[in-house]
Amino acid sequence: AQSVTQLDSQVPVFEEAPVELRCNYSSSVSVYLFWYVQYPNQGLQLLLKYLSGSTLVKGINGFEAEFNKSQTSFHLRKPSVHISDTAEYFCAVSVPTGKLIFGQGTTLQVKP
């Protein structure tokens, strides 16, 4: 069965510093991978996705993620964060039935 583990529940970082949010997945079949962002009291917004091809995926708001099949990871990175990046971030993996399995989320806290 597929599963997703987000290794950090909270990540505090200062403004303009780089950040990495970690995501590991478990699956016996090929998967598609996603990162979503959720601002307070809002729905989830798709940041980026890996379906196939290049393992480095670029998304919105300056975020990127790298798919590493050997390490079964899909870590999210941004070279310089802004206060406005403060939000909850969810990693998700596809399952063959067409659904997504979500991680528990990582709260990114950007400090001035």
Place this chain on the structure above:
Amino acid sequence: SQTIHQWPATLVQPVGSPLSLECTVEGTSNPNLYWYRQAAGRGLQLLFYSVGIGQISSEVPQNLSASRPQDRQFILSSKKLLLSDSGFYLCAWSVSSSYEQYFGPGTRLTVT
């Protein structure tokens, strides 16, 4: 372009009262539809999904039910709310051939 609506945005209901949350999608046909619940400080729990009118799959046994009376309408209901039903309810849609899901703005339900 496609849009997804949820209402109401917030709802406060007493224990034992009925519930009806509505989700509608515009700009697409025959979408897959999903209901998720997000409890405070926790990840997303898939409650129901639907691949077509009248076709509902339940992921978690509970006192909630879902219906899809029209192609782009998805309703979440309960006959008698429990305190544990409190949470943030999110509706999402996807194209049937794709894993990407797009989320609505959510409904904040507080059961008192």
